[in-house]
Amino acid sequence: MKENLKVNILWLLLLLAGYGLISVLVSVGVLNLFYVQILQQIGINIILAVGLNLIDGFSGQFSLGHAGFMAIGAYAAAIIGSKSPTYGAFFGAMLLGALLSGAVALLVGIPTLRLKGDYLAVATLGVSEIIRIFIINGGSLTNGAAGILGIPNFTTWQMVYFFVVITTIATLNFLRSPIGRS
Secondary structure (H helix, E strand, C coil), rough: HHHHHHHHHHHHHHHHHHHHHHHHHHHHHCCCCHHHHHHHHHHHHHHHHHHHHHHHHCCCCCCCHHHHHHHHHHHHHHHHHCCCCCCHHHHHHHHHHHHHHHHHHHHHHCCCEEEEEEHHHHHHHHHHHHHHHHHHCCCCCCCCCHHCCCCCCCHHHHHHHHHHHHHHHHHHHHCCHHHCCC
């Protein structure tokens, strides 16, 4: 227990040092708006990679539907965010997008529960293609191939940093739990 506390304090100090370093670089002007946007994209991709690593890396299931489920969450958040441009609606849209994506993943997961290897990959690839076709043919809801326009920019690098930390900690805690170890 004492050893685990030391490791957690070390990680906390490392995270605070990273946050402080980025804050100083932004406030001094070393990181301009372009680099901050790049950092935000890197953070979002870290969140996606942690989720994909949980599925492919730790559970050993070869799933190709990760991008489709990401698109469901992103489009749900973008549709709600463009209709109601407030922070409350933004966080509600993120939560609703995650729940909607999880519900679709559950609907896909139940029939494909016993599939493994190539069969799971083909099934999840098929679901991802269905999602892509639905988005392209979504009419005025998704605006087709042009995408959704007028999405307010609520995301900051601090918010992305926070969600990267939360996602990584939640994944590590899950992996260390009895369910995650099995």
